[in-house]
Structures are given as C-alpha cells and as structure tokens.
Amino acid sequence: MISLYSKACKFFNWEEGAEPLILPVTENPNLPKVVAKKYALVCDRIPGKPSESIASYGAILSRGLVKSPTLNRVIQLSAELSYIKSSDIVRLNPGGGEVRTLFRSDSDHNSILVTERCNSFCLMCSQPPREIDDSYLIEDACEVIKKIPRSTRSLGITGGEPTLLGEGFLRIVRSAARYLPETHLHVLTNGRTFSQRVNSVALKDVGHPNLVLGIPLYSDLPERHDFVVQAAGAFEETIRGIMNLRRDGQNIELRVVIHKQTYARLPELARFIVRNLAFVEHVAFMGLEITGFTKANFGALWIDPYEYRSELDEACRILQSARVKTMLYNHQLCILTPFVRELSVNSISDWKNDYLEKCAPCDRKNDCGGFFSTGFSLEKTSNHISPFISSNRIIPFEEIA
Amino acid sequence: MMSEAVNGLAKKFNPPEHYYSTQKQEARYKLLPFNFERVGDSYLLTNEVGEYLFLSEGDLHSLVHETLDSQSEVYNSLKSRHFLYEVGSEAAIELLSLKLRTKHAVFRQFTSLHIFVVSLRCDYSCPYCQVSRQTGDADKYDMDEETALRSLDFVFRTPSEHIKIEFQGGEPLLNWEIIKFTVLEAEKINKTEKRDLAFVIATNLTLISDEILEFCYQHDIFISTSLDGPAHIHNRNRPRPGKNGHQIVRDQIERVREKLGPDRISALMTTSELSLSHPREIIDEYLDANFKGIFLRPLSPYGFAVKTRQIEKYDFDRFFEFYQESMEYIFEINEAGISFVEEFSALLLRKISLPYPTGYVDLQSPAGAGISAIVFSYDGDVYASDESRMLAEMGDYKFRLGNILSNTYEEIFFESGLLEILEETLTDSVPECYQCAYKPYCGSEPVYHYATQKDPVGNKALSGFCKKTKTITNYLLDIMENDPAKRKILQSWI
Numbered sequence: 001m002i003s004l005y006s007k008a009c010k011f012f013n014w015e016e017g018a019e020p021l022i023l024p025v026t027e028n029p030n031l032p033k034v035v036a037k038k039y040a041l042v043c044d045r046i047p048g049k050p051s052e053s054i055a056s057y058g059a060i061l062s063r064g065l066v067k068s069p070t071l072n073r074v075i076q077l078s079a080e081l082s083y084i085k086s087s088d089i090v091r092l093n094p095g096g097g098e099v100r101t102l103f104r105s106d107s108d109h110n111s112i113l114v115t116e117r118c119n120s121f122c123l124m125c126s127q128p129p130r131e132i133d134d135s136y137l138i139e140d141a142c143e144v145i146k147k148i149p150r151s152t153r154s155l156g157i158t159g160g161e162p163t164l165l166g167e168g169f170l171r172i173v174r175s176a177a178r179y180l181p182e183t184h185l186h187v188l189t190n191g192r193t194f195s196q197r198v199n200s201v202a203l204k205d206v207g208h209p210n211l212v213l214g215i216p217l218y219s220d221l222p223e224r225h226d227f228v229v230q231a232a233g234a235f236e237e238t239i240r241g242i243m244n245l246r247r248d249g250q251n252i253e254l255r256v257v258i259h260k261q262t263y264a265r266l267p268e269l270a271r272f273i274v275r276n277l278a279f280v281e282h283v284a285f286m287g288l289e290i291t292g293f294t295k296a297n298f299g300a301l302w303i304d305p306y307e308y309r310s311e312l313d314e315a316c317r318i319l320q321s322a323r324v325k326t327m328l329y330n331h332q333l334c335i336l337t338p339f340v341r342e343l344s345v346n347s348i349s350d351w352k353n354d355y356l357e358k359c360a361p362c363d364r365k366n367d368c369g370g371f372f373s374t375g376f377s378l379e380k381t382s383n384h385i386s387p388f389i390s391s392n393r394i395i396p397f398e399e400i401a
Numbered sequence: 402m403m404s405e406a407v408n409g410l411a412k413k414f415n416p417p418e419h420y421y422s423t424q425k426q427e428a429r430y431k432l433l434p435f436n437f438e439r440v441g442d443s444y445l446l447t448n449e450v451g452e453y454l455f456l457s458e459g460d461l462h463s464l465v466h467e468t469l470d471s472q473s474e475v476y477n478s479l480k481s482r483h484f485l486y487e488v489g490s491e492a493a494i495e496l497l498s499l500k501l502r503t504k505h506a507v508f509r510q511f512t513s514l515h516i517f518v519v520s521l522r523c524d525y526s527c528p529y530c531q532v533s534r535q536t537g538d539a540d541k542y543d544m545d546e547e548t549a550l551r552s553l554d555f556v557f558r559t560p561s562e563h564i565k566i567e568f569q570g571g572e573p574l575l576n577w578e579i580i581k582f583t584v585l586e587a588e589k590i591n592k593t594e595k596r597d598l599a600f601v602i603a604t605n606l607t608l609i610s611d612e613i614l615e616f617c618y619q620h621d622i623f624i625s626t627s628l629d630g631p632a633h634i635h636n637r638n639r640p641r642p643g644k645n646g647h648q649i650v651r652d653q654i655e656r657v658r659e660k661l662g663p664d665r666i667s668a669l670m671t672t673s674e675l676s677l678s679h680p681r682e683i684i685d686e687y688l689d690a691n692f693k694g695i696f697l698r699p700l701s702p703y704g705f706a707v708k709t710r711q712i713e714k715y716d717f718d719r720f721f722e723f724y725q726e727s728m729e730y731i732f733e734i735n736e737a738g739i740s741f742v743e744e745f746s747a748l749l750l751r752k753i754s755l756p757y758p759t760g761y762v763d764l765q766s767p768a769g770a771g772i773s774a775i776v777f778s779y780d781g782d783v784y785a786s787d788e789s790r791m792l793a794e795m796g797d798y799k800f801r802l803g804n805i806l807s808n809t810y811e812e813i814f815f816e817s818g819l820l821e822i823l824e825e826t827l828t829d830s831v832p833e834c835y836q837c838a839y840k841p842y843c844g845s846e847p848v849y850h851y852a853t854q855k856d857p858v859g860n861k862a863l864s865g866f867c868k869k870t871k872t873i874t875n876y877l878l879d880i881m882e883n884d885p886a887k888r889k890i891l892q893s894w895i
Contacts, residue, residue, distance in 0.1 A: 299409020
C-alpha cells in the first residue's frame with residue numbers, strides 16, 4: 001500500500017502563515033528561474049553549497065535527512081512519501097505540516113476528491129461523508145487539473161457527492177474538458193441531482209468529450225436501494241437522473257457493490273438493468289472494501305464472496321446475454337465460477353492492492369482482482385481462497401524413466 | 402429476506418423497514434397493463450414490453466383485487482417488472498414508457514430489406530418449392546436493367562440507414578449479369594447516399610464460379626444457401642438433374658468459405674415429411690458442414706408446397722415433436738462443449754429477454770410486410786413480402802402492391818391497400834391477439850392468414866402461426882424457469 005498523505009514530513013524555513021501550495025514535482029535542478037518557481041524540486045539530499053537557481057524553486061523536497069538548511073521552503077519527506085518523483089503533483093500545507101500526493105504520474109488510478117459532503121449515507125461507504133465547508137477543494141481541483149500532464153490516460157473525480165458542488169462541479173468538469181480533453185474523466189456520483197433535468201443539461205453544455213459517470217445501483221427494488229444508501233427516495237432520483245443523463249447523451253457506468261444486503265437479488269437487478277437501463281456503457285460489480293462505514297456495519301455487510309458466486313454467475317449471464325458489458329472488480333479469481341472469471345478485471349487502485357501469503361504460488365495472480373489493502377480488507381477474506389497451480393508442470397526425465 | 406431483521410448495523414443507521422413507502426403498508430398499488438394465460442397449473446403474465454412472470458391462480462386473484470401482500474416475493478417481482486406500481490413512483494411509469502418507445506423504434510427505420518427476384522428460372526425441381534419455379538426461356542422470367550434501375554430508385558427512397566438488398570429466385574445466379582449490374586449501380590448511388598449497404602445472394606450454389614466469388618469478395622456480398630440434411634434427405638427434398646445436389650452444395654460451401662471467409666455463408670433447412678424422422682442426422686449434417694447453428698423451419702403454405710400437397714403431409718404437432726427431438730440433441734451438443742444454436746428459438750428468446758426490437762420481420766406488429774421488407778419481382782411487380790409473391794405465383798394478387806415501371810413510390814405505399822391491411826391486422830386490436838399473453842413475442846402475419854384462411858386477420862384459434870409461436874414460447878419459457886443447466890445454454894444464444 002502506498003500512502004498518499006503524511007503529517008510526518010518536516011517543514012523548514014516557511015514564512016509564517018504561508019498558504020498551501022499545489023506544485024508539480026521535478027527532479028531537474030537546472031530549470032530557468034522563471035520556470036523553477038512553479039515547481040517543487042525533489043532530491044535525495046540538499047546540496048551542501050546550493051546554487052542560486054535552486055533557491056528559486058517553489059519548494060524543495062528532500063528524501064534524505066535535512067539539517068538546518070539555508071534555503072527557504074524546504075521539506076524533509078517522510079519515508080512513506082519517498083516515492084514522489086518527476087511529474088507527480090503535491091499539495092504542501094505548511095500551516096498543518098501536511099504533504100499530500102494529488103497525482104502520481106506512474107498510476108492509472110489518479111482521482112481527485114472534490115468534496116466530503118454527501119446526500120447519501122451508504123452502509124459501506126469507504127469515504128464517510130462529513131458536513132464541513134470544504135469548498136476550497138474546488139479551487140484545488142481546478143489547480144491540479146491545470147498541472148496534470150495532457151498525456152494522462154484517465155482521471156477520477158470523487159467525493160462525497162461531487163454534484164452537490166453545483167456550479168463548482170461544472171467548473172471542475174469544464175476545467176478537465178479544456179485542459180485534459182484526451183483524458184478519460186470518470187466521475188463517481190449517485191446521480192440524484194440529475195433527476196432535475198436542468199443539471200444534466202448543464203453537464204451536457206460543458207461538452208466534455210471523454211466523460212463517464214459511475215453511478216451506484218444496489219437493487220431493483222426502491223426500498224432496498226434506499227436502505228443501502230440510507231436515503232428515502234434515492235432510488236427514484238437515481239433512476240430519473242440516469243434517464244436524464246441518457247437523454248443528454250452521457251456515458252454511464254452502473255456500479256454495484258456486493259454484500260449481504262445486496263447479493264440475494266443480483267439476478268433480479270441484472271434483469272432490471274437489461275430491461276430498463278441496457279443503454280449503459282457497462283455494469284461493474286465490486287467486492288466489499290472493509291474500511292470506512294463497512295467496519296462499523298461489518299456484521300450486516302460481510303458475506304464470504306464464495307457464498308454468492310451462483311447469484312453473481314446468474315446475474316452476469318443475464319447481462320452478457322443482452323450484450324451489456326459486464327466487469328467484475330476486486331474479486332479473487334479462485335472464488336468465482338469459470339463464466340464470471342472471464343469478466344474479472346484487475347482493477348483495485350494500484351496504491352491499495354495486495355495479495356495474501358497463500359497466493360504466492362498462484363499462477364493467475366497477474367490476472368487476479370486481488371485484495372484491498374485498506375482497513376481490515378486483508379484480515380477478512382473468503383475462506384475459499386486457493387491458489388491456481390498449473391498441473392502441466394514439465395515432468396523431469398528421471399520421473400518418466 | 403425483506404422482513405428479516407438486519408443484525409450488525411451500527412446505531413446511526415436505519416433498518417430496512419424505515420424505507421418502506423407508507424403506501425406500501427396499505428398496499429396502495431395500481432396495476433399496469435398486462436395480459437395473462439393459463440399454462441399448466443399457473444398463469445403466464447406478460448406486459449406491453451415483453452416482461453413476464455408466472456403466477457399462481459391465488460396470487461393472480463390477489464393482484465387484480467389489489468390485496469397482494471406487499472412484503473411478498475411475488476409483489477416485489479411484479480413491481481420490479483412493472484406489472485404494478487406504487488402510487489407516487491414516477492420512475493416506474495417513465496421507465497415503462499421508455500421501454501415501449503424502444504420496442505417500437507424499429508418502425509422509424511421503415512423498409513430495410515429489399516428483395517430482388519432476378520429470375521424465376523431454376524435448375525432444381527423441389528416439390529416443396531414455395532415460389533413455383535419456371536423452366537421457360539430467359540426473356541420471359543428474368544429481370545432486365547430497366548426494372549433493376551427503377552427498383553433501385555425505389556430502394557433509396559427508404560429513410561432507413563441500413564439497406565439490405567437480397568437477390569432471390571428461382572435461382573438468381575441464372576441471371577448473374579443483372580445481379581452484377583444492380584450491385585454496381587447501387588454502389589454508384591450510395592456514393593452520395595452513404596447508407597449502410599449490404600448484399601445477399603440466396604442461391605443453390607450450382608453456378609458459383611471463381612468470377613462470381615471474386616465479385617462477391619470485392620463487393621462484400623453474403624451468400625445464403627439451402628441444406629436440408631444428409632444426401633438421402635437433401636437429394637429427395639431438392640431434386641435436380643444428376644441427383645447430386647447434396648454433393649454440389651457441400652463442395653461449394655467450402656469453396657465459398659475459402660474465397661469469402663468462413664462466416665460469409667449461411668444455410669437454411671426446410672422440413673419435409675421425410676425430414677421429420679431424421680432430426681439427429683440433419684443436425685449432424687450442419688455440424689459436419691461447420692455451421693454454428695440451424696434454423697428449424699417448417700414448410701410454408703405457398704407455391705408448389707400447396708400444389709403438390711406437401712404442406713398437408715404433416716401438421717404443427719408433428720413438427721413440434723421434431724423440434725423437441727432436435728432441441729434435445731442440440732442441448733446434448735452444447736453440453737458437450739460445442740456452441741450450436743437453434744435460430745428460431747434464439748429469435749424468440751431475444752424477443753422474450755431483450756428490451757429492444759429484434760428486427761425479425763415475421764414476428765412484428767404492424768406486420769413487416771411491405772414496410773420492413775419489400776419484394777421487386779423480375780417483371781417489375783412489387784410485393785409486400787416473399788410470401789406475397791408466392792401467393793401471386795398461385796394466381797392470387799391480393800398483396801401485389803403495384804408495378805415498378807408504372808407506379809410511383811407513393812402509389813405503391815398509399816394506394817395499394819397495404820396500409821389498411823397492416824392497420825386491420827395490428828395485434829393490439831385484433832380479436833384474440835389484443836388480450837393474448839404471447840402478444841409481445843408474436844406478430845401479425847396477414848399474408849399467412851390470408852393464404853390459409855382467406856382473411857388477413859384470421860381466426861387465431863385455427864391459426865398454425867399462432868400455435869407455433871405459443872407452443873415454442875411455452876417450451877422455451879419452461880426451460881428458462883425450471884431447468885438451470887439448459888437455461889445457461891439458451892442464455893448463450895441470446
């Protein structure tokens with residue numbers, strides 16, 4: 001697991017009351033002054049006799065020990081952040097002594113948290129909502145988007161519920177549309193605000209060329225979906241939101257987290273999707289990440305994924321027969337039926353993906369969905385994990401003889 | 402599951418009951434339109450958009466008297482499939498209307514299949530021939546350039562983005578020059594029209610040559626042929642001078658594949674009385690010829706099939722026995738790991754399981770005749786369907802819409818009486834159809850009913866078409882509901 005945040009970094013020579021800075025990182029110490037000030041220079045150690053140009057960088061991040069530096073705006077990175085390198089983007093908050101990695105150039109799973117507020121309260125939320133004024137995140141998001149390399153393949157927008165930001169949300173999407181038009185933008189939203197047509201029209205007017213909205217749907221029955229997201233009327237709003245988004249030409253991904261409160265009607269949900277929402281781009285079934293609220297509701301949510309494999313199999317067959325593209329996220333291949341295995345994607349964000357010890361000899365680890373490394377996800381796993389070990393091993397000559 | 406208490410929920414979360422709608426406790430639901438029919442011990446319910454559910458008699462009574470227990474599984478299923486809705490749920494109504502629009506979207510396309518009968522001559526003399534082939538001279542029974550050009554003008558009047566031109570006969574390759582001419586002219590027109598243009602030749606393959614195959618390859622033409630089974634069946638059903646039709650077809654199929662690619666040819670079988678006792682052999686023939694499926698097709702009541710009384714040699718019940726035996730064998734094949742499809746079942750399964758129209762013109766309402774598919778005969782006569790032309794060959798011109806050389810597009814569609822017939826035969830308004838549980842899976846077939854009952858509407862109690870759709874739908878639904886292993890196979894066909 002890779003940490004994206006640390007409070008253990010040491011800040012040196014920052015002016016009193018300095019505002020947080022969002023800077024792209026470079027390892028090039030020879031940038032012209034006028035460019036250097038827009039970057040954070042990362043290095044293994046601060047040079048003994050720093051050149052004048054080094055003083056021009058927006059900040060200097062050292063992986064190695066720093067002792068009473070003469071330079072300004074120096075940070076000694078904690079060990080967990082020592083991976084930070086060129087083309088990454090960091091947020092440095094001298095006031096709080098915080099360093100946060102906002103973007104990692106090596107990863108295809110970068111995502112920007114744009115608010116912690118939410119109008120749902122999902123039983124298994126991995127990012128429990130907070131009622132706080134975090135509107136500064138809008139400005140930050142637009143700032144990061146400007147600095148992300150244009151060649152980036154994909155970028156996520158997540159919350160909380162991003163669309164609660166209203167115009168702020170549109171600003172962020174617009175910013176991505178203008179600065180990163182080739183980057184796939186994936187917005188995680190419950191879709192409820194789009195039950196008002198004016199909101200889906202406004203999003204269409206932004207004209208992002210590469211946008212997908214990931215919208216969770218937990219049941220074909222309104223009361224069950226509402227229970228899972230703990231919001232009366234949510235199903236009705238989400239469905240109408242999806243229909244409005246379709247009218248306005250958006251690409252939609254349906255996301256279904258499977259747990260004890262959702263597994264039983266998976267085939268019925270699949271049938272409902274085929275009948276009513278077959279126009280979606282694809283359906284993603286996801287395993288449970290045991291973090292956030294899932295820890296609090298563990299007893300109500302945990303079921304060994306092996307126990308629901310036949311419901312999942314049937315649901316996937318129903319979707320596949322209607323040519324609705326289906327993907328399975330964060331499930332281990334060994335607990336799935338062969339039909340479903342074909343739909344599994346190794347997709348847990350790289351910074352929180354891991355394997356168990358008993359998986360070491362497995363032949364299919366590279367195709368496997370793996371395990372979340374967050375929370376208790378590694379402690380509580382299926383009782384049926386067993387490595388695939390290929391039987392067509394080359395028999396040594398002596399054995400044949 | 403619903404009524405069970407949920408253990409292990411942290412305090413700040415509400416239990417499921419909290420989200421039951423207030424209406425629900427008073428069972429305040431309203432019915433949405435549906436039809437039903439008794440099947441065995443239970444009732445099959447279907448709604449306007451083809452969703453279905455089997456209900457016990459007691460549950461059906463409760464449902465219509467609005468006394469159904471709102472905590473029951475059956476209530477949930479009915480709600481999820483839009484047989485009922487709870488007062489205040491706008492989403493249910495919106496979804497249902499979206500589905501209804503989707504189901505009918507196909508009619509916006511109007512005509513997409515255009516059949517050119519380029520020659521009525523044929524080298525075969527099949528007793529079941531549905532079009533009454535001719536042996537006379539070329540001048541009399543072949544299409545000429547003028548007729549082909551006028552037909553093409555007509556073809557491109559369709560608003561459809563997709564235009565498929567299918568060359569039929571007789572044996573169309575006997576008039577190869579006009580096929581070539583038509584393809585080249587169509588492509589010329591399409592340079593400005595820019596439609597999705599596709600060609601098919603329905604041929605017995607005898608006259609296939611390297612020159613023809615090269616042209617087919619250059620112009621992406623698909624080949625469709627007839628294969629009735631192994632030699633002893635095929636040659637009996639489809640006699641030709643030399644009695645070697647089977648050998649020719651099998652050899653030529655491979656030749657076509659080599660030149661055009663393995664999936665650029667398909668075959669159709671026709672079930673004769675002889676075929677009925679050989680389901681396995683016929684399917685083996687298709688497997689042996691490397692086809693991925695078979696369309697089990699009974700005789701149609703037209704042409705020589707009527708004249709030679711072939712059509713009277715078996716009834717639907719006998720055909721259904723043959724169908725079931727075939728299906729049992731096809732399931733065995735699939736269970737053994739080879740994917741092999743029965744195409745008519747696959748068509749019905751798509752109608753049963755999918756929200757969008759399937760584009761099968763024989764099972765739609767309004768009927769596809771004329772508006773989804775249209776036929777240009779060798780002499781310029783325009784017909785509402787293949788079957789209409791077959792009727793005309795028997796001397797009945799009821800479904801002749803006009804002649805391409807003397808009538809305009811507007812005259813052919815608006816003054817031929819076609820639209821009146823289509824309107825009269827809409828399943829939504831025809832006696833017995835409008836309340837039939839199989840309506841969403843079936844269609845209106847005015848030509849068939851006219852041919853068999855001299856009435857485009859027809860008495861459905863006597864209709865073989867009706868019986869076929871109902872019986873095979875029941876057969877398939879029974880498997881989908883009660884046989885999980887076979888259901889997986891059927892699902893893979895959809």
